[in-house]
Structure formats: structure tokens, C-alpha cells
Amino acid sequence: MEPPISRPPPPSAPSPAAAETPGAAAASKSRDRDFLLHLEAYLAKRDGVDKALKISRYATKIILSSSLLPEALPLRRRLKSFESSVGLSRKAFRLGKFVQDVNALRASPLDSGQDLILSLIAYGGEGVYYFVEQFVWLAKSGLIDGRHSRVLSKISAWAEFVGYIGSVNLKIRDLRRLQEDEACVESSIEIATSRGVNCKEEELKLRKLRDKKLMKKLSMVQDLADGLMALADIRDGKGRLSGPLLMSCAGLVSALISTHKNWVSC
Numbered sequence: 001m002e003p004p005i006s007r008p009p010p011p012s013a014p015s016p017a018a019a020e021t022p023g024a025a026a027a028s029k030s031r032d033r034d035f036l037l038h039l040e041a042y043l044a045k046r047d048g049v050d051k052a053l054k055i056s057r058y059a060t061k062i063i064l065s066s067s068l069l070p071e072a073l074p075l076r077r078r079l080k081s082f083e084s085s086v087g088l089s090r091k092a093f094r095l096g097k098f099v100q101d102v103n104a105l106r107a108s109p110l111d112s113g114q115d116l117i118l119s120l121i122a123y124g125g126e127g128v129y130y131f132v133e134q135f136v137w138l139a140k141s142g143l144i145d146g147r148h149s150r151v152l153s154k155i156s157a158w159a160e161f162v163g164y165i166g167s168v169n170l171k172i173r174d175l176r177r178l179q180e181d182e183a184c185v186e187s188s189i190e191i192a193t194s195r196g197v198n199c200k201e202e203e204l205k206l207r208k209l210r211d212k213k214l215m216k217k218l219s220m221v222q223d224l225a226d227g228l229m230a231l232a233d234i235r236d237g238k239g240r241l242s243g244p245l246l247m248s249c250a251g252l253v254s255a256l257i258s259t260h261k262n263w264v265s266c
Contacts, residue, residue, distance in 0.1 A: 042266045050093040051259040057086040058251035065244035091137035094130050101127030118170050125163025132156040157233035164227035171220045175213065182209045215261065222257040225250040 042048040060083045069076040105123040110116045139149040185206045192199035228250050232242040
């Protein structure tokens with residue numbers, strides 16, 4: 001989940017720097033950096049290591065859930081142990097992470113009642129999820145009585161699911177605004193072209209807007225995948241759309257998208 005975007009300046013703005021979005025600027029910067037230096041910076045971030053662990057965990061879960069390895073094979077038991085260990089390790093990376101949702105809520109542009117409600121659902125839900133996950137980790141690591149683990153996990157899953165509902169709706173709203181801005185810039189380019197006027201600035205704005213739209217769509221796919229897994233946790237893995245292989249694939253898709261976003265912004 002990410003903080004809401006603010007609308008870019010109107011197409012008539014003279015400076016191309018005004019149209020440069022943070023994500024687009026980061027993407028341009030990442031293409032010019034040395035790979036190893038970029039990798040070092042990426043792995044120095046909490047989310048960088050967390051997403052690397054997430055990829056390894058769900059790739060392992062796909063192998064285990066696809067029945068490629070016989071039950072009696074020692075490697076299968078080792079992979080199960082590895083997957084469980086990585087899952088517990090990832091929870092440690094969520095310590096204090098709820099603060100980012102508090103700050104995101106504070107920074108949200110609350111221009112209407114709808115903005116306020118969606119922001120409260122999105123950032124409030126995710127914030128509660130990260131806050132409760134700290135205690136889930138403590139319960140599973142043995143510091144808190146394990147009897148509370150199930151209740152805490154259920155509260156965590158519900159908060160996460162509610163948060164993703166709000167997040168998807170926020171991103172739908174942001175996509176509509178981006179589409180409006182894109183149509184406005186395209187209109188300016190058509191007018192400038194018909195008059196024989198140079199429109200490099202508008203073309204740069206349009207490219208940045210389209211890059212931002214793509215990232216927003218990828219982020220929505222990630223939220224839907226994570227929301228599907230949260231729903232499966234609420235239902236204890238029962239019912240349709242809760243199969244181990246489907247959940248593992250959803251987790252891997254989410255991890256890859258998140259890794260890409262973090263890599264570009266690093």
C-alpha cells in the first residue's frame with residue numbers, strides 16, 4: 001500500500017521538472033546507476049530484504065504445493081522447515097512498520113468526506129495489521145503464550161483485508177485522475193502539433209503520466225493478490241480460491257511486483 005498521489009500541474013506549465021513525478025524520477029535514476037551499488041542500496045532497506053525473503057518463501061511454497069517432490073523425500077522436509085522459518089523471520093521486519101501508515105494518513109489529501117473514509121479504511125486497516133503482526137511474531141517466537149496466536153492472526157487477517165479494500169478504491173480514484181490528466185496532456189499535444197509548435201515538454205509529461213499509470217495498475221494487482229491471501233487466512237484456507245497452489249502463486253506475484261516497485265524507487 002502506498003500514500004495517495006497528488007495531481008500533476010496542468011499541461012500548460014512551462015517547466016518539465018514540474019511534471020516529473022517521484023516514481024518516474026526514481027526510475028530514470030535507477031537506470032543510470034551501477035547495478036551493484038543499486039543492489040547494495042536496495043538490500044540496505046527493510047523492504048528490500050523483506051521482499052527478497054517473500055520471493056524465496058512463496059517460490060518454496062509453490063514447489064511444496066505442486067507435489068513435485070515426494071512426501072518421504074528429505075529435501076521436502078527441509079523446504080517446509082525453510083518456508084516456516086522465513087515466514088517467521090519476515091514478521092520481524094514488520095516491527096514499527098505501522099508508523100508508516102500513521103504518517104501516510106497524516107499526509108493524505110483529505111479534500112472530501114470520501115477521501116477521509118477511504119484513507120481511514122486503507123491506512124487504518126493496514127496500520128492495525130502491522131501493529132497486531134508484532135504480537136503475532138512475539139507469540140510464534142515464544143515470548144507470548146502461543147494460545148493467543150490464533151486470535152491475533154485472525155484480527156491481523158481481517159485488518160489486512162479491510163485495508164486492501166480501501167487501498168484498491170484509493171488507487172481506482174487515483175487512476176481516474178491520472179486518466180483525466182493524460183487526456184488533457186494528449187489534447188494539448190494534438191493542438192500544438194496542428195499548429196506546428198514544439199511540444200517536447202508535453203510529450204515528457206505524457207510519458208511520465210503513463211509510467212505512473214502502469215505503476216498504479218501494478219500496485220492494484222499486488223493489493224488484489226495480497227487481499228486474496230488475507231481472505232484465505234480469514235477462512236482458514238477453506239473454500240474456493242483458497243487452494244495452496246493458488247495462494248502461493250498470488251504471494252509470488254505480489255512479491256515480484258513489490259520488488260519491482262522498491263527497486264525502481266531505491
